[in-house]
Amino acid sequence: MNAIWDPAAFAQGFWQGVFELLALTIIAAFGTFIFQRRQARYTLREGLIDSINQFAISLYKPRKLYQAIIDQSCDPLANIADASHREARRLETIYRALEEVVAATGQFRVVQVKLIPLYGHDPEIFAFYLAIWRYLKEVRDRMGRSETLYFHAERPDSTDAFYLLIDSFRYRIMLRPFVRRPPGLARPSEAVLAELRRRGDEVYAEFFGGSVKEPTAAGKTAGLVAGA
Numbered sequence: 110m111n112a113i114w115d116p117a118a119f120a121q122g123f124w125q126g127v128f129e130l131l132a133l134t135i136i137a138a139f140g141t142f143i144f145q146r147r148q149a150r151y152t153l154r155e156g157l158i159d160s161i162n163q164f165a166i167s168l169y170k171p172r173k174l175y176q177a178i179i180d181q182s183c184d185p186l187a188n189i190a191d192a193s194h195r196e197a198r199r200l201e202t203i204y205r206a207l208e209e210v211v212a213a214t215g216q217f218r219v220v221q222v223k224l225i226p227l228y229g230h231d232p233e234i235f236a237f238y239l240a241i242w243r244y245l246k247e248v249r250d251r252m253g254r255s256e257t258l259y260f261h262a263e264r265p266d267s268t269d270a271f272y273l274l275i276d277s278f279r280y281r282i283m284l285r286p287f288v289r290r291p292p293g294l295a296r297p298s299e300a301v302l303a304e305l306r307r308r309g310d311e312v313y314a315e316f317f318g319g320s321v322k323e324p325t326a327a328g329k330t331a332g333l334v335a336g337a
Contacts, residue, residue, distance in 0.1 A: 150227060150287050157223045158279060164220065165275050168213040171206035172248070172271075176258050178202055180265070207252045214245045229288035230297050232308050237278035239309025240316065244271055260317075274316045 178199060221238060228234045251258055263270065297305075 153223065153227055154282065154287075157220065157227065158282060160216070160220055160223060161275065161279055161282070164213055164217045165272065167216060168210065171209035171213070172258060175203060175206040175210075175252060178206075179255070179257055203252070203255065207249070210245070210249060210252060214249065217241065217245065226291045227287050228282075228285055229292050230301055230305065231285060231288070232305060233281060234278075234285055235305045236308035236312045237274065237281060239305060240312040241271075241274060241278060243309065243313050244274070244317065270316045274312075277316075 224234060224238065247260070248258060251260070259265065259267075
């Protein structure tokens with residue numbers, strides 16, 4: 110009983126309790142900081158995926174409409190009797206589709222700004238980004254020359270390699286770990302840029318080189334996830 114009122118024992122127990130409480134507070138604060146930081150990054154990643162989805166949706170209609178007019182397989186202007194008026198409307202529709210593709214391309218450009226804080230200059234992520242960018246540039250050029258969008262041995266009944274590429278890009282974004290510390294605003298070194306371009310060319314060749322093939326195992330899984 111006397112030990113309870115012993116000043117030395119009381120002081121020792123008091124300070125021991127204070128230090129334990131302080132340690133628990135620090136651990137809880139650190140855990141909360143880590144959780145909030147991770148949660149913020151997950152939120153940014155969801156916004157990034159939403160941006161990719163919106164880009165894919167906005168690009169679908171102008172590509173398909175343009176190709177249908179070029180092929181005359183589903184010509185929405187076929188009921189116009191006047192040939193000159195029909196041709197004028199045809200060109201107008203083509204130019205409108207080109208404008209929508211250009212707008213979608215600008216929308217995709219914003220994706221890069223959202224990629225870097227989450228993944229830095231990850232070669233795997235940016236290889237897919239650059240492959241998509243290269244495809245968009247080629248589509249714009251072909252539409253500007255009124256050429257078909259079936260290229261690299263694609264056919265009307267081929268698998269849409271572009272959307273397989275988009276699915277694989279989105280799938281990798283969901284799986285890749287976040288960078289520990291986002292890079293600054295400085296331009297990457299020429300060596301890093303050269304490696305990113307090289308990997309981008311490899312991914313582009315995988316999806317568009319020669320005949321269009323079925324995707325790899327990762328691409329198939331991406332398609333399943335996207336369709337889930």
